[in-house]
Amino acid sequence: MKRRQWLNDDQFLAALEIGETVPGLISTNVSVIVGNRLRGVRGSIAAAIGMMLPGAIAVFVLGLLYARFRSNTEVKAVLTGASAAAVGLILAVTLQIGHREISKWLDLAILIPTFILVGMLHISLLATLVMIAPIAIWIHRPDRAALTDYHARQAAYHAQLAAHHTAAATASGSQIERAS
């Protein structure tokens, strides 16, 4: 993306941030957002398809081979080793993404119940999120100072915007007077 100069760093980071916050696969989310920036809705559709279709076809072919050969003992042994390695891969990714959360008590108080509810008790993901997300967000709620500061900045921005509009209106008004 950098090479083709489609986006600058800030635009890419914003897309990445949205892609990570919104549910779904981060890579496809980001491709939808970037596609939209470049070519609108059609761009996002093209980007999403480009992101997932080649891999989907590849895994589909692997899946067909799997269906054909899975009862073969040698193939079974290979898949057993590959699956164990895949667990190692997601464990490593989880530790890399979560090292900050795992070392903070406040975050562990959210992390551990989530793990137990979904991983061990098989409570549905929807029910878990509805119960835990509000508590988690409430724990990190902004303090009063941050909120008043934010509202003050918003108000100042809107006042500036309004002033700008009135100035522009008077300027164009006087121009019209002069023209007539």
Add this chain to the structure above:
Amino acid sequence: MNKLSGLINVFALLSILAVGGGTAVLPQMKHEVVSQHRWLSANQFADIYSLGQIAPGPNMNMVTVIGYRVAGLPGALLVLLAFYLPSCTLAFAVSKIWDHFEGSPWRDAVQRGMAPITVGLMLAGVYALGRTATFNLDHSTRHNLTTVMITLIVTLILLRWRINPALLILVGGAVGWFTLRVM
């Protein structure tokens, strides 16, 4: 028809619940596919997941294989659509309004609050898959010892060095072939 609607129900819901990526929905996906609907066995699910790690592109593309095994080609296509369309649409919509909340303290609170939930769900995903693929009570001690070693060594290598993960999955497969095929 019944199977197709079942597939859509399961995967469309998982699509919008995937906070922080695909691994977060892995435990629920395994539970629905293996225990609830009995579309696949736990071992088949783990095998198909590792196929997804070898193939290029998003690893959750392996949902097409699940769809295919349940309901043939229509199943594969429908699952792909059901799993990607809802979350892609949501990402599209949120990217339109995101700047509106620029600098809002609440946006920050949502992001920081969701982070530990995401990590907890990912660990649940590791646990769900690990119980089948790494430490399985149905397997012999020697078998479990081998798979635990493979998992731990791959984890340590990936934490220490930047290596293409698909390569390590293939190496894991080779180790499996050498050590486990005679049983």
